[in-house]
Amino acid sequence: MSAVVEKHVARADRPAKTIRTELVDIEDYMPIGRRLRDMVTWHHDRNLIEGSDDKTQFAKLIQEVGELSDNLCKGKDIRDDVGDIVVVLVNLCARNRISFLSCLDQAWNDIKDRQGIMYEGVFIKSTDTRYAELVAARK
Structure with missing residues (x-):
């Protein structure tokens, strides 16, 4: 093993x-709240809020996700990649005048009571028609 x-x-x-x-x-x-505030300030100071647009920032997000994928596949350190993704997501939130925390809260509220199991690398929700069968097969 x-x-x-x-x-x-x-x-x-x-x-x-x-x-x-x-x-x-x-x-x-x-310190996450302070760091998020620092990121918003950094974006404003460099005119990345008013001087950019959502499409450009989304393209940047995809680029950063690609770098994360590459480093995961190569077994390299992913901290910078994850951080860069958060930086771009903070930019998108600031540009759209929504709080990053409210996005986390919404996602958490969507998943916190979700039940399911991992099966062959895929999360199967308890509402899936195959769920009971897969749980029974695991025993």
Whole structure:
């Protein structure tokens, strides 16, 4: 069994809260609001809000997602890629006068009660007609 598989198998036997604590401490999230504010200011200072448009920023987002894909496939560090994607998303929010947090809240409210399982690399929602059959097959 590969190290990656062993790591995931070991995690499966522990509560989600334990796993979450190992991944990121809550203190790591505290400065996010300040960083988002800094990003909006950075965009304004460089005329990337009024001087750009949504289409251009969307193209930039796709470029950054492509870089993330490339580095994932190559097993390289993805922190800069994820950060660049967030920077462009913050720009799109600022351009459209919506809060980044409100977008996160909306996405969270959409998924927080969602039930499902991973099957062959795809998340199958509990509302999918195959869900019960797939759950039964796992046992």
